[in-house]
Amino acid sequence: MAGSVHDSQLYNRLFPAGEAARLFTDSAEVRAMLLVEGALAKAQGALGLIPGESADFIHRASLEIPLDPGGLATSAAQNGVPVPGLVAAFRKAMEAPEHAQYLHWGATSQDIMDSAQMLRLRQLLALCETGLQEVLQTLATQAEAHADLPMAGRTYGQFATPVSFGSHVAAWGWPLLDLLEDLPALRRNALWVSLSGAAGTSAEFTGKGPELRAALANGLGLGDPERSWHADRGPVLRIAAWLTRLAQVLGKMGEDLVLMAQSSAGEVRLGAAGGSSTMPQKQNPVQPSVLIALARQVIGLEATLKGAGMPRQERDGAAWFTEWMTLPQLCLSACAALETARDLVPGLQPQAQTMAAVFADSLGLLHAEALSFRLTETLPRPEAQAAVKSLAQECVATGTPLADLAARAFPDTDLDGLFDPSRQMGEAPATARAFAAKVARL
Structure with missing residues (x-):
């Protein structure tokens, strides 16, 4: 089995991350870091921190010159971060040492990597927003169509009082609406640029640190936190918490559907169901099971990520490495849950006669x-x-x-x-x- 189901040729369609998958590749990371380096040079040139001609050259080169991620692996292993190797390779590729010397002026590796990560997370949240809107529209159609369809409510797994299938569907949808409404604040409070130098003091920017950070934020379309957040992983944790809640809400829908579709209930028919290798009669609730499994994984990953949210001193390599190992998987699995729900919800078919029989029986x-x-x-x-x-x-x-x-x-x-x-x-x-x-x- 591959190290990740999202990278597996065998399992990636069972756990489909969709367009989000392209955001978490080595090529995407390198491209994002180059964009940050180019935007940084442009902002520094405008403020007179580096020559304007060099700033323009670096910015243009960042948009045109590709770098092979594999060529940075040895340096990343040696230095613990890919940025020193990226800077060296980019300077060489520019073939203009008189300009290349001003690349990465005063920045530290974490500035580049955190800002680049936020560029990709911004795209991820945009994909999630689109997916959420689609799932909500489909759930709303189901809720409206079946608002008056009685079904047995259950508490502690036992019959309670009558509800409607429409209200049950709405119960899946309301938390998703909350998540959608939380997005503007999340973007403001988490999609931040990072630029504060080696130990977070901006000493390298000769008194223009705040001005430069604001200019870089504007150039990249990110927020300006007005401070260093090298050792404050709050922005990352807030995004991870939102994604975890998304997976958790969809996982609850999966749990309900497994119960509603089981042989002894049969209150819902799934549009797509899996078969058994040996039992011809089986119609397995594959997609609801995927939602449950992804939610469990994401919840566990968030717990690990929270443990990495206590970095030591001004920077902590172990905490940072832990973040690299967990955040991409968390993002992809949350998006896979959303993709699965987009495919699952339109095919749900409530079985009115079966629901009515529950009341009679x-x-x-x-x-x-x-x-x-x-x-x-x-x-x-x-x-x-x-x-x-x-x-x-x-x-x-x-x-x-x-x-x-x-x-x-x-x-x-x-x-x-x-x-x-x-x-x-x-x-x-x-x-x-x-x-x-x-x-x-x-």
Whole structure:
């Protein structure tokens, strides 16, 4: 098995990261670092920190000269970071030492790598935003179409009270809406440029550090944190937390769908299902299982990443290396969950007859709570609850429908509509429609 399912020719379609996969390659990282070096030179030239002619040459070269990532491997192994090798290779490739000497002027490796990483994470969040909007639109369509379709609600895995399939779908969607609404603040508070020199003091920029950092931020389209964040991994952790929440929400949907599609329930049919190598009858919930597995992986990776969020002193190699090993996998797996959901949700088919059979087979016990509240019209609440509990026990023992027992025990009580699931869903239909309406306003 490959070291990562996302890099595997065998498994990458089972765990599809989509366009996000191209953001986490060696070539993409090198290209992003070159863009940062070029933008830095341009900003320094404008501020008079390096000659303007050299700044223009370096900036132009950063857009035109490719570097082979493999050629930087030996230097990266020796130095612990790829930037010294990149700078040396780029200076050589420019073939203009009079200009190349001003490349990487005053910056440190972490400035270049963190800024380059933020360029790629900005693209990642844009892809997530598009994917989220698509999933939400599809969920909203399902919620609206099935707002009035009764199904058994379950708590602790047991039948509770009636809900609607539309409200159940909306429950998957509301947290995704929250995530979408959180994106503007996340971008402001996390997509930051990094530029503060060797130990985070900007001493190398001769008093123009803040001005230069702001210019670089503007040139790259990133935020200016107005400080060094070399040893504050908050921006990275905030993005990772958002992605983890995304995977977790989709994982919950996967958990629900595995239960709803299992043989003993059959309340939902999946548009695509997997087969067994030996059992012809099997229709395995592959995509929901993928969502669950990805969520579990992302949650674990975030825990590791949080452990790396306590770097020692002004820079900590071990913490930084840990970040490199975990963040790309976390990003790709969260995006794979979103890609899987985009493909899964449109094919969901609720089975109305199966859902209705649950109410019939439960002998009306899903309406026990409603009965207890109806009886409070003539009985104190504790007495009403005790009476219904006794009737429920008789219902289970004798197989007599609860409606019949209630009519016998309380002949003068109006039980009209009490045992009709379509009239006992409370705010479930309205909740489903409210979700659909909010998505429509996006």
